[in-house]
Amino acid sequence: MAVTSTENLPLVSEPDVVAIRRRVREISAQLGFTLVDQTKVVTAASELARNTVIYGGGGIVQLESLNGPRVGLRLIFEDKGPGIPDVELALRNGFTTGSGMGLGLGGAKRLVNDFEIVSRTGEGTKVTITRWK
Amino acid sequence: MNTILMNSNKKSAGIAAVVAKNEETILAEWIREMSGSVRRTDLIKESDLRAQCAQFLQLMKDGLETGNVNFQSSVWEKTREMLGDLSRSRAALGFMPSETASFVFSMKRPLFTQVRQDSKDDAEALAEQMWIITELLDSMGLYTTEVFQKSREEMIRRQQEELLELSTPVVKLWDGVLALPVIGTLDSARTQVVMESLLQAIVETNSRIAIIDITGVPTVDTVVAQHLLKTVTAARLMGADCIISGVRPQIAQTIVHLGINLLDVTTKANLASAFALALRKLGITFVRDTQKS
Ligand SMILES: Nc1ncnc2c1ncn2[C@@H]1O[C@H](COP(=O)(O)OP(=O)(O)OP(=O)(O)O)[C@@H](O)[C@H]1O
Numbered sequence: 510m511a512v513t514s515t516e517n518l519p520l521v522s523e524p525d526v527v528a529i530r531r532r533v534r535e536i537s538a539q540l541g542f543t544l545v546d547q548t549k550v551v552t553a554a555s556e557l558a559r560n561t562v563i564y565g566g567g568g569i570v571q572l573e574s575l576n577g578p579r580v581g582l583r584l585i586f587e588d589k590g591p592g593i594p595d596v597e598l599a600l601r602n603g604f605t606t607g608s609g610m611g612l613g614l615g616g617a618k619r620l621v622n623d624f625e626i627v628s629r630t631g632e633g634t635k636v637t638i639t640r641w642k
Numbered sequence: 643m644n645t646i647l648m649n650s651n652k653k654s655a656g657i658a659a660v661v662a663k664n665e666e667t668i669l670a671e672w673i674r675e676m677s678g679s680v681r682r683t684d685l686i687k688e689s690d691l692r693a694q695c696a697q698f699l700q701l702m703k704d705g706l707e708t709g710n711v712n713f714q715s716s717v718w719e720k721t722r723e724m725l726g727d728l729s730r731s732r733a734a735l736g737f738m739p740s741e742t743a744s745f746v747f748s749m750k751r752p753l754f755t756q757v758r759q760d761s762k763d764d765a766e767a768l769a770e771q772m773w774i775i776t777e778l779l780d781s782m783g784l785y786t787t788e789v790f791q792k793s794r795e796e797m798i799r800r801q802q803e804e805l806l807e808l809s810t811p812v813v814k815l816w817d818g819v820l821a822l823p824v825i826g827t828l829d830s831a832r833t834q835v836v837m838e839s840l841l842q843a844i845v846e847t848n849s850r851i852a853i854i855d856i857t858g859v860p861t862v863d864t865v866v867a868q869h870l871l872k873t874v875t876a877a878r879l880m881g882a883d884c885i886i887s888g889v890r891p892q893i894a895q896t897i898v899h900l901g902i903n904l905l906d907v908t909t910k911a912n913l914a915s916a917f918a919l920a921l922r923k924l925g926i927t928f929v930r931d932t933q934k935s
């Protein structure tokens with residue numbers, strides 16, 4: 510699968526979350542995503558980016574434009590934070606250890622086509638999502 | 643008092659004497675030293691700059707005379723005040739931080755020149771005096787940068803606050819109906835402002851219906867939704883019903899996928915239909931005047 514272009518963005522504070530939303534919106538529009546699909550992937554990115562900042566203690570995101578045979582956008586969020594002890598539980602609607610609604614992680618999963626999460630306690634969390642055109 | 647300190651006291655007074663003797667020369671060379679970019683005649687008048695330089699040189703002399711070369715000490719309080727004012731005003735005028743620090747740094751060379759001439763035959767004394775001047779001017783330069791930075795941050799914070807207020811105007815659409823167009827990102831700080839201005843307007847206008855229009859909000863994620871729900875709940879407690887308008891199809895879909903339950907909040911695609919609904923709720927109906935149309 511051909512990766513057309515890759516870029517990394519830092520994820521440390523709330524303004525970075527805003528910047529990532531804007532960048533994902535731009536790239537998905539360039540790739541020719543419909544408005545609905547753009548909105549879905551931007552919202553998923555917003556959720557995961559915020560989790561990285563709030564729970565992961567900051568990290569980075571890698572944005573990959575995939576250009577064939579299928580066109581899509583892949584985002585990889587990675588942090589070296591405390592990790593998630595029980596991923597299945599964290600994915601459940603309404604589960605939160607913070608003050609959120611506990612919908613971000615599961616919601617992000619429902620908003621994209623591929624969702625993969627690897628998390629180790631004490632080591633960090635890596636979430637990879639792909640939305641196909 | 644130990645000898646080194648006594649020594650430096652004497653040396654510092656010596657520098658003060660050099661400054662007193664060559665005030666005019668130092669001043670003239672110092673101003674010449676400030677290159678065009680530091681002088682910034684586009685931002686500050688030549689005569690103002692001259693006055694600032696003269697005042698600073700005077701304070702410098704007074705400070706050195708005391709023999710205390712620790713810039714943090716109370717002896718230098720007036721100088722700190724002066725440099726603080728200078729940095730703040732330069733930050734407001736649009737100077738660069740480096741241009742502000744150069745006000746102090748560009749004095750090094752003219753001052754060195756005079757001190758060197760004065761202690762021509764005593765290399766050790768000269769070295770010590772140079773050291774005193776360098777240390778003192780360096781901490782002064784750093785101080786201007788610190789103050790400059792702080793006042794810039796303060797300016798930005800103030801502008802952000804003003805922007806927050808500007809971007810959340812509550813408009814009265816009808817007797818009993820308010821509209822609150824939200825534009826941009828609805829983060830925690832924004833929500834606080836939005837909520838406060840809405841609740842206040844509800845009380846002031848005795849409104850029964852508030853329309854929160856999110857046409858200008860590009861992304862509705864869990865945090866935005868949570869903030870919206872908080873605002874709706876607070877408005878209810880004040881006796882007003884909320885309608886959320888500007889829920890475009892793509893936003894509606896996303897909200898569903900996220901699993902957000904907007905409870906029994908009424909949502910509408912646009913402000914016009916929300917307004918029509920509000921009027922209906924208030925029992926107001928419009929009848930077309932058939933004779934005119
Ligand atoms: N990167 C991460 N590192 C550590 N823990 C995480 C990370 N991401 C999520 N979690 C954990 O998973 C829980 C659920 O995340 P989720 O995004 O679903 O909900 P939330 O962030 O608490 O609230 P919401 O997203 O609805 O505002 C979080 O409360 C947190 O405990």
Ligand SMILES: [Mg+2]
Pocket residue numbers: 556559560609612613614
């Ligand atoms: Mg979350």
